[in-house]
Amino acid sequence: MAAEGQKVVLITGCSSGIGLVIAVTLARDEMKRYYGTMRDLKRKDKLVEAAGDTYGKTLSLLTLDVCSDESVKQCVDNIKDRHIDVLINNAGVGLVGPVEGLSMDEMMTVFQTNFFGAVRMIKEVMPDMKKRRSGHIIVISSAMGLQGVVFNDIYSASKFAIEGFCESLAVQLLKFNVTVSMIEPGPVHTEFEMKMFADVSKKEYAGTDPETLHHFRTYYLPSAMNIFQGLGQSPEHIAKCTKKVIESPRPPFRNLTNPLYTPIVALKCADETGSLSVHTFYHLLYNLGGVMNVSLSILKHFALRYSGEIMAAEGQKVVLITGCSSGIGLAIARKDKLVEAAGYAYGKTLSLLALDVCINNAGVGLVGPVEALSLDDMKQVFETNFFGVVRMIKEVMPDMKKRHSGHIIVISSVLGLHGVAFNDVYSASKFATEGLCEGLAIQLMKFNVNVSMIEPGPVNTEFELKLMTEVSKKEYVGADPETLDHFRTCYLPTQVNLFQGLGQTPEDIAKVTKKVIESKRPPFRNLTNPLYTPIVALKYADDTRSLSVHTFYHMLYNLGGVMHVSVRIMKFLSFEWLRRRAISPT
Numbered sequence: 248m249a250a251e252g253q254k255v256v257l258i259t260g261c262s263s264g265i266g267l268v269i270a271v272t273l274a275r276d277e278m279k280r281y282y283g284t285m286r287d288l289k290r291k292d293k294l295v296e297a298a299g300d301t302y303g304k305t306l307s308l309l310t311l312d313v314c315s316d317e318s319v320k321q322c323v324d325n326i327k328d329r330h331i332d333v334l335i336n337n338a339g340v341g342l343v344g345p346v347e348g349l350s351m352d353e354m355m356t357v358f359q360t361n362f363f364g365a366v367r368m369i370k371e372v373m374p375d376m377k378k379r380r381s382g383h384i385i386v387i388s389s390a391m392g393l394q395g396v397v398f399n400d401i402y403s404a405s406k407f408a409i410e411g412f413c414e415s416l417a418v419q420l421l422k423f424n425v426t427v428s429m430i431e432p433g434p435v436h437t438e439f440e441m442k443m444f445a446d447v448s449k450k451e452y453a454g455t456d457p458e459t460l461h462h463f464r465t466y467y468l469p470s471a472m473n474i475f476q477g478l479g480q481s482p483e484h485i486a487k488c489t490k491k492v493i494e495s496p497r498p499p500f501r502n503l504t505n506p507l508y509t510p511i512v513a514l515k516c517a518d519e520t521g522s523l524s525v526h527t528f529y530h531l532l533y534n535l536g537g538v539m540n541v542s543l544s545i546l547k548h549f550a551l552r553y554s555g556e557i558m559a560a561e562g563q564k565v566v567l568i569t570g571c572s573s574g575i576g577l578a579i580a581r582k583d584k585l586v587e588a589a590g591y592a593y594g595k596t597l598s599l600l601a602l603d604v605c606i607n608n609a610g611v612g613l614v615g616p617v618e619a620l621s622l623d624d625m626k627q628v629f630e631t632n633f634f635g636v637v638r639m640i641k642e643v644m645p646d647m648k649k650r651h652s653g654h655i656i657v658i659s660s661v662l663g664l665h666g667v668a669f670n671d672v673y674s675a676s677k678f679a680t681e682g683l684c685e686g687l688a689i690q691l692m693k694f695n696v697n698v699s700m701i702e703p704g705p706v707n708t709e710f711e712l713k714l715m716t717e718v719s720k721k722e723y724v725g726a727d728p729e730t731l732d733h734f735r736t737c738y739l740p741t742q743v744n745l746f747q748g749l750g751q752t753p754e755d756i757a758k759v760t761k762k763v764i765e766s767k768r769p770p771f772r773n774l775t776n777p778l779y780t781p782i783v784a785l786k787y788a789d790d791t792r793s794l795s796v797h798t799f800y801h802m803l804y805n806l807g808g809v810m811h812v813s814v815r816i817m818k819f820l821s822f823e824w825l826r827r828r829a830i831s832p833t
Contacts, residue, residue, distance in 0.1 A: 255330055255331050256273060256280070256282070256331075256332065258281065259284050259311060262286070263293065266337040268297075268486045271298050274298055274302075280307075281306045282307050284309045284338075291308055309322050309325055313360060320371060330379075334368060334383070340357055341440075341443045342354065343402065345460065347644060348452030355634070370618055374727065383426045384427045386430070389402075390512065392429070395407070397686050404679040410429060410666075413427050414678075416668075417666070419616075429501050431501060431502060432505065433505040436479045440475065454645075499791030499793050519783075525771050526692070566605075575756045578756065579608065579658075579757045582758070603653060607636045607640070610658070611627065613670075614673065616726035618730075624672075628673060647694070661774065663680060663702060680700075700772050703776065704776040705749055707746060715739075737803055751775060755775060
């Protein structure tokens with residue numbers, strides 16, 4: 248039990264690896280009380296031995312399964328007055344391999360722990376933190392939550408999802424003096440990684456074509472081992488970084504633990520299309536495997552040039568579009584010659600067609616205070632927005648790879664690039680899809696298959712109107728009155744203002760999609776609204792990303808009355824930025 252005035256820290260996933268070392272390292276501080284957790288306390292011996300005389304004094308152990316609502320509640324109930332000052336979400340699982348060789352159950356297991364497990368914990372402790380107007384939520388994320396990595400598509404997606412969720416949540420929680428911080432390690436030498444490499448070397452990956460398996464085993468696995476040897480950190484290093492963040496008077500939002508990864512992540516921002524990083528990592532994997540050590544050194548200084556032009560398939564293209572009953576999907580299907588392609592596919596068996604373009608558009612929304620949203624509602628969003636996309640890609644990708652031709656397009660969102668308050672779960676689902684596709688795009692380049700993301704801002708469709716109507720009537724049981732007041736008096740009017748000031752039509756999105764399809768060299772990322780380019784760029788103005796969180800906090804809570812002025816300023820700044828860019832000598 249914590250002494251009067253002692254801060255209480257709860258850490259998940261402490262049976263081994265990073266979680267164990269964090270618990271042991273932090274427990275040396277006698278000014279705080281630490282609770283380590285694990286699913287099975289029979290596995291506690293290693294931690295107890297490492298903790299030494301701190302075990303039973305500053306460090307105690309509790310049973311916790313982050314995948315169980317009952318277990319999460321019981322764990323928090325076991326702490327006096329449910330008072331938790333710092334929550335460290337560390338529990339996680341990995342998944343590596345060709346996506347067509349992974350089952351949907353395996354993918355969902357990863358999300359159940361890495362995303363929904365963290366969300367369960369946050370939902371359980373956040374209401375008390377908000378009441379006390381004090382608390383710190385820390386998530387052990389990954390550099391793969393910032394940059395997708397080939398053959399780590401699902402793991403990356405789960406980490407992108409939690410990054411998007413927390414980026415959105417951080418803005419809202421600032422109002423309650425509750426801080427959110429992400430710890431983002433690169434490769435770390437733990438039992439977690441060693442076990443994973445041992446497992447994947449034996450796995451058959453049934454359903455994967457021989458060429459992809461060859462790429463995985465001949466290119467990826469040796470490169471991954473090389474990177475672990477060249478860039479790997481120890482769990483102790485991650486623990487020190489976590490301790491520094493806890494003790495900081497103003498904790499940064501993002502914390503890359505390995506400075507060597509800063510330029511790798513920054514590479515994403517070198518061009519707004521995202522193609523530069525995809526092409527660079529493609530070459531690093533497939534063309535520079537033998538000189539990876541040299542590549543790791545020069546990566547800090549410059550990126551490789553793009554590869555040659557990608558040949559377009561001849562003849563009429565066959566295009567499949569999901570979610571066409573209304574809105575963006577309907578507008579895309581109607582767009583000029585695309586209606587011929589859509590009509591051609593209609594009524595025919597997919598397996599009989601050589602599908603050239605798959606446009607993943609189907610999606611659902613979810614808005615509101617996260618503590619008032621059920622896990623079932625959240626899972627439903629992921630079932631459509633993320634796993635629906637995965638299902639489609641798994642179905643069409645093998646044939647595209649066989650033909651060495653194809654184009655996978657995902658209608659994502661600007662909320663997949665920047666989290667927005669009260670859109671935590673929707674943002675997370677779009678972040679997840681961005682992470683999946685960012686990793687997948689590198690692998691598929693080897694097969695001349697393109698991946699492109701279409702990223703609209705606000706779009707005036709039935710989807711948005713229906714969503715806004717529903718949220719204005721919803722009670723949001725479980726949300727405290729102050730948060731509900733912020734949602735209804737700050738967020739909703741701001742949303743209406745943004746839709747009026749920056750909203751596009753479905754036809755605008757259809758035009759961008761058509762342009763991407765017809766491009767000889769389709770960009771990876773495609774923001775449909777140039778007004779959002781500087782907003783997204785704001786994320787990269789400092790490497791902690793705290794600037795963007797604080798900026799959107801002030802825009803939401805302190806500038807509500809002059810939001811229309813802010814929108815006009817954004818329009819002006821974007822116009823000036825585009826004008827300067829247009830006349831640039833380069």
